[in-house]
Amino acid sequence: MRYFLSLLFIVFLSLAFSQELLVNGDFEQELEVGWTQLINGSGTHYMNRDQSYHPDPDYEAYAYQYDNPGWARLSQTVYVPGPLLELNFTACFAESGGTSSCWPAACFSVCYLDADDMVLGETRYYYSTYANWTPTSTLSLIRLYDPNWTQYSLDIEEELTNNLPGVNPGDIVKVEVALYAYTHSG
Numbered sequence: 001m002r003y004f005l006s007l008l009f010i011v012f013l014s015l016a017f018s019q020e021l022l023v024n025g026d027f028e029q030e031l032e033v034g035w036t037q038l039i040n041g042s043g044t045h046y047m048n049r050d051q052s053y054h055p056d057p058d059y060e061a062y063a064y065q066y067d068n069p070g071w072a073r074l075s076q077t078v079y080v081p082g083p084l085l086e087l088n089f090t091a092c093f094a095e096s097g098g099t100s101s102c103w104p105a106a107c108f109s110v111c112y113l114d115a116d117d118m119v120l121g122e123t124r125y126y127y128s129t130y131a132n133w134t135p136t137s138t139l140s141l142i143r144l145y146d147p148n149w150t151q152y153s154l155d156i157e158e159e160l161t162n163n164l165p166g167v168n169p170g171d172i173v174k175v176e177v178a179l180y181a182y183t184h185s186g
């Protein structure tokens with residue numbers, strides 16, 4: 001019997017262009033405020049918020065996928081005024097188990113959408129032993145080796161210029177941010 005676990009905690013998340021664009025990015029309100037919960041496949045999926053995941057006195061959120069191929073995704077899509085955006089988040093990743101053909105990955109995903117909600121490109125932070133994703137002109141991969149609580153910052157205009165040449169910044173109308181716990185089956 002094999003068990004796979006992927007898990008992502010977020011204590012704070014901000015997407016800003018002179019002012020904050022996300023709703024409830026600090027998770028101090030219920031997840032129903034601002035956030036969409038989606039699950040797919042099998043295994044055990046959880047999304048939740050609690051005060052106890054990070055030692056600060058405030059709330060954190062998490063997405064959790066345990067065993068069997070499937071995923072749990074806690075996401076929010078917002079209109080953006082353009083690519084001049086600053087993303088900041090503080091996160092902790094975890095994974096265990098897996099093989100080269102069936103593996104977990106804990107991800108934080110940033111998707112760039114056009115007016116019809118088509119995904120033009122993605123920046124994906126991920127923590128995984130076995131994930132074999134490869135970057136493309138529309139997929140930027142940021143592999144993490146330290147899963148512990150860390151502050152991350154992304155200059156989206158710079159990210160598009162340097163790592164996503166297949167995405168036309170002028171076509172971006174919305175951005176989706178997502179806590180994404182995933183188990184792959186090959």
Ligand SMILES: [Ca+2]
Binds near residue numbers: 052054059
């Ligand atoms: Ca806390």
